Amino acid sequence: MLPSVRQTARSVLARLLPGRAFVATLHSSSSSRNQSQEDEARDILFGDMSGTTAIDQAGQNQVSKPRPNYDIMHHYIPPAQSPILQLLTTMMMKDGKYASAAKQTSQLLLHIYAMTRSPPMPIIEQAISLISPAVRLQRMKQRGGKSLIKPIPLSERQRTRLGIKWLIDEVDKKGTPGKRRSERLAKEIMGIMHGESSVLRMKFEQHKTAMINRMILPPLSLLALCLASSPALAATAGSFADGGNTLISAMMLFVGNDKKVYILDKAEGNAAQINGHPAWGAVWDMDSHQSTVMDVRTNTFCSSGMHLPNGSYVTFGGNGAVGQGGGFGSQLNPGGFSAAWDSVYQDFDGTRAMRILNPCTDSDNFASAQCQWFDDPTLLSMQKSRWYSAAEATGTGEVVIIGGFVNGGYVNRNYPVGDPSKNLGAEYTYEYFPPRSDPPQTFNFLLATSGLNAYAHTFMMPSGKMFVQANLSTVLWDFNANQETPLPAMPNGVARVYPASGAVAMLPLTPANNYTPTILFCGGQAMPEFDYGDYRFPFADTWNIPASQDCQRITPEPQDGSAPTYVQDDNMLEGRTMGQFIILPDSTLLMVNGGLNGTAGYSNNGTLTTTNPADMPFGESLASGPVGKPAIYNPTAPAGSRWSNSGLSTSNIARLYHSSAMLLPDGSVLIAGSNPNLDVNTNAFFPTEYRAEIFYPPYFNASVRPAPTGMPKTLSYGGDPFDITIPASSYSGKANDAADSATVIITRGGFTTHAMNMGQRHMQLNNTYTVNSDGSITLHVAQPPPNPNIFQPGPAFMFVNVHGIPSNGSYLIVGNGQIGQQPTAPASVLPASIRLDSASGSASGANAASATPSSTSSSSGSHIGVIIGAIAAGVAAVAAIGAVAAIIVARRRRAAAAATSMYPMSGPGPAGFGKTRGDRASDSSAFIPLQQSNHSAAWNASTTSFNAYTDNPDPYASNPSFSPMQGAPRTGGGQQYRY
Incomplete structure (x- = not known):
């Protein structure tokens, strides 16, 4: 493919750099190009540059379809000229030889594509944005021979020019690896994207010096520097702000401590690389909004996860190894129905994996094993293969791991269903972390809810029993005795579990309710049972089916002795599938993400009614109508007035399948992810999403x-x-x-x-x-x-x-x-x-x-919060700064009111790079008991080296009895990585 890329890239580059000698060079003997080559070049060089999606602003519960005569390629083509690319080319020029500089630009684009197999233009623009400083430093001589450093604010163009100058100067240094300048530039740009660049460190030091000398800045410039250094200070209530680039699509995430958010994706072709393969793990810094990739070796696709009592986190299960395009990995498991390893993505079978992480801070040695994911299924793994399992912590800190698929599919059943116990594609058992001596037991509730029981909703109750909801059924479950107490069925036929995917949360526990749990369910799908189809695909065109607005409450253990019952609550303002509840510090519930129509999941096989995948109107997505406007639910408000979205802005980023959201320690909400695609696809109707956002609730x-x-x-x-x-x-x-x-x-x-x-x-x-x-x-x-x-x-x-x-x-x-x-x-x-x-x-x-x-x-x-606090104190001391701030805030509010579909984008803060960290004294050894009969080993001093993964394609080979497959495959065949 690369020779074709080299040819077609030339014609596109000619569009970007018109009127120069480079044009003649590029068009040498290729005056005509067919449309497919042009499309290929556009895809490769630019990807999704518009950052827009068709979001229904009216919030109506209607079917969302593509606009008439919609030109998907035109939607993603950037303006005829790229100012950043032109500026970079001009600044690389020596002795007026523009054609030579343009050739280097062309080679740079191709190098980055060869390194990432992703569109290079978004990578270049993001990298230059990351290294562009907000100020320059000027030394001023004072009396007595002393010098004073004066920060000088820069315009946007000045910032970009200085960032590019630093980049070029760095790669032109003697001894920099790489024969060609374009090769050195490509390596440095990828280093910037991975947070490992000396140019990034230069920008950080520049900002740090500017903050130390902040009192020399004029008031407006000081305020600008404060806002650039601290995203929280720039917050506007009810608005979205830029949260940086997550480097991997944020399918899963959790807050590790007051500084770090850890992100997981499935194994797929992300541009960000680590140890010679695409990354599917990362850590996001709350202060800088910068991400750093982390190595995860097994396929985490659709894992479950839970905290441990010491603050560590553990994830459970995943999918078989995959390769490019989402197909089976290169080394198949016995039977050939899944893969053990892939030679390109270098991912291992994750269906039985248990992965543990100790969240670290800037004072720790992040490169040490104690701060990285421990992911070795030959040492620590479950007894059963689980994909889409549920996980719930108990009052002792143990974790109960429940159900899941053995391999993969849309819903967890064949059709006709028949006897669920004969379905070898579903896992009906539960087990524990740390492992107990007993083998996994069958949970009869999972048999009764066959098909719609993936990611069952689970909540620990005060009695020590567990509330479990799946399909339309509900039980209280004594997991120690494996006894069930049936509760009422979900009203109105609305399913809440995957793939219907309603929003679910336990309402705040308060002295006023005597800490009695009440569970709230909102949204999901009320499709007929037949429409959910089977492992292969849905039996209906789900994207045409409106999601539910219905909300129900239930108190599973009423303290007055009454029988538990579902109670109708206020309907949502619109129907949502894949909506998500985030409980805010003020005890209200924020609803974000999701779509007006359809279900979670994706399909590269079409549906029963749309048999040709090319005819699916939204690519592989089974949902449509992204809902970009949040809503807030007040559980203590009178019935009929609990929902509101007044004063809340609308995001223009579609957040559908594989989106995520999480409360941050400052009270804002991180929103990231969305990838209803088999593998990375930045040109899909709903593309693989790497942009993070910060939503600031009204109390800001x-x-x-x-x-x-x-x-x-x-x-x-x-x-x-x-x-x-x-x-x-x-x-x-x-x-x-x-x-x-x-x-x-x-x-x-x-x-x-x-x-x-x-x-x-x-x-x-x-x-x-x-x-x-x-x-x-x-x-x-x-x-x-x-x-x-x-x-x-x-x-x-x-x-x-x-x-x-x-x-x-x-x-x-x-x-x-x-x-x-x-x-x-x-x-x-x-x-x-x-x-x-x-x-x-x-x-x-x-x-x-x-x-x-x-x-x-x-x-x-000392840390960045102290520095920011000092800046804020300096702001307060500067005359008239309050008035300036008020004017800026007022303008922002007016702008937000005038264009609710847009959100303010702030420049990224300083990156966090390789700070010195001390050794971490603690690890999770207390949480991995040495029980060899359960195929686990303690994480202690004797295993901290964790021998590196070898090229042995089957990590289970050391224990043949521990096969990742359980019997024959389920009916349906095809790729296990379809949904």
């Missing part, structure tokens, strides 16, 4: 946010209360009113994938208060109730709300950090509240930037 319009002190690092189940102080500068108005409104909550975002957050839970702790004469408020806060089943042991963030405005979250661990019986103590006894009528807060607009809450054991080391 507050002029001041609480900045509490004394936040704990650990919580126990019952026991002595603790105190948190809210300074008077953290609120305005009467202290008594602020104290009455104050709440303390702990929240866990969980492990998110496929529009669900496994383990998400939100609890308000009981508290009283003392109002002090200086206006500060001391909150006396109870420990969580003495029942670990209510809020399972593990990581969480604590927020303090005043008048509904949350502080930044503080990371902590609930429980003793170990798997096993959690210590409990009697419920906390709180003192009576003490009011003081004369006290009031002292906050004003001057301290609008929220301070990070301090912790009783927090580190005093």
Whole structure:
């Protein structure tokens, strides 16, 4: 293919660089090109440059179809000229030889394509954007021989020019590897994309020096530098902002700590490379919004995941090894129905894999084994193959792993269904992490819900039983005794599990509801049972079928002894499939992502009614009508008024199948992913998506946010209360009113994938208060109730709300950090509240930037938050800065109101590069018991080297009895990687 690329690239480059000598060179003997070659060149060189998708702005529950005479190629072709490419070519020119520079540009494009097999233009533009500084530094001599550094703000074009100059200077240094300049440029650009470039470090140091010398900047420039350095300070309530590039499509993600978000994709042809193969793991930095790839060896496609008591995370299962195009990998498993390994993507069979990660911070050695994914199924794996399994943590910190597919497909059944127990493509058992000595047991509920039981919805109940919902059925399940108690069926025939994919969450647990769980289900699909089809594909054109607006609540264990029942709740503002609930710190629920029509999944085989895949109107997607506008659900509002989207902007990025969302510690929400495609496809109707967004909920319009002190690092189940102080500068108005409104909550975002957050839970702790004469408020806060089943042991963030405005979250661990019986103590006894009528807060607009809450054991080391705090203080000290900020905010709000379909795009912050980190003292050895009979091994000092994967194509070969296949394949055949 590459020779054709070389030829067709020339004609396209001629369009980009007209009127120069290069044109004649490019068109030498190729005056005519057929349309297919032109299309190929456009695809290769540009990809999806428009960044737009056809989102139904009206939010109507209607069928979304392509526009008449829709030209898919024109939709993705950039303007006739690329300013960045022209500028790069001009700056590479020497002695006026433009044709020579243009030839180098052509070679650069081809090098990047050869290295990534992805469109090079988006990569080049993103790389140059990442290295372009906001300021330059000018040294000014002072009296006495001293010099002063003055930061000079740059325009957009000046920034780009300086970034390109740094790039060219770097590759022109003597000793830089690579014979040709174009080759050196390509390597440096890929290094930038991987966060491993000295040019990135140069930009970071430039910004750091500018911030140190910030008081020399004029007020407007200082504000601009602050906003560029801290995305949170640039936030506009109800809006979306640029979250950077995730490098891999964010199918799965979780918050590891207060600095890092970890991302997983399926094994596929992402441009980002690691250790000689495409990456499908990454870590995203909250401060810089930059991503760094991580090595994951097994195929994580459609895994499940859960936290552990010490803050580590574990993922379960996945799919067989795949190669280019999503087909079977090069080395097949016995029987030939899946693959063990692929020589191109270098992914191993992940159907039984257990992968563990210890989240690390900037003080840790990120390159060490303790900070990387442990992923070796020969040492640690499940007893059964599981794809789309469910996972739920128990009150002891164990994880129950439930059901799944053995291999793959659209829904987990043949058709006609027949006897489900004879279906060898479905996994009806459950097992544990850490493994118990008993073999996996059959969960009869999975047999009863055959077909629609992938990613079952699970919630631990106070009694120690588990609430489980799949298909239209619901049970309370004693998993220790394997006994089920039937609950009412889901009303109105609306399925909520994959692929119907409704939004599901446990409502906040509060003292007012006595910590009684209520589960909320919204959206999904009410298709007839037949339409769901079988393993191969749906039996209907799902993209034409509107999603449900229906919402239902159920309290599985009512404390008044009444029978559990589903209760009709307010309908959503529009129907959604693949909508996702994120519980916000103010105890409301944010709904994001999803589509108006269809289901999750994708098909390269068409459907029963559209037999030719080429006739599918939205490519391989089985959904249509992306819903870009969020909505907020208030669980305490009166019935009929619980939903609102007033004042919320609309994203122009389609977030359908394989999208994700997660609450961040500052109270914003990270939104990423979307890839309803068999393999990476940036030119599909709904393309593989790498752009992340940050959504800022309405409370970001507050002029001041609480900045509490004394936040704990650990919580126990019952026991002595603790105190948190809210300074008077953290609120305005009467202290008594602020104290009455104050709440303390702990929240866990969980492990998110496929529009669900496994383990998400939100609890308000009981508290009283003392109002002090200086206006500060001391909150006396109870420990969580003495029942670990209510809020399972593990990581969480604590927020303090005043008048509904949350502080930044503080990371902590609930429980003793170990798997096993959690210590409990009697419920906390709180003192009576003490009011003081004369006290009031002292906050004003001057301290609008929220301070990070301090912790009783927090580190005093310097980090970017301290620097940003210092900048904010400098901003407050500059005359008239408040007025400037007000004007800018007002303009942003007016712009947002005028064009709700757009969202503000802010430049990326400084990248985080290779900071010095100390060795991490802890690992997850306590959570991997040495039970060889269960094919697991402890992660301890003797195994920390973790021998590198070899070219042995079958990681299970050392244990022939541990075959990844279980009997004969399910009916349907074809690729296991279809959905």
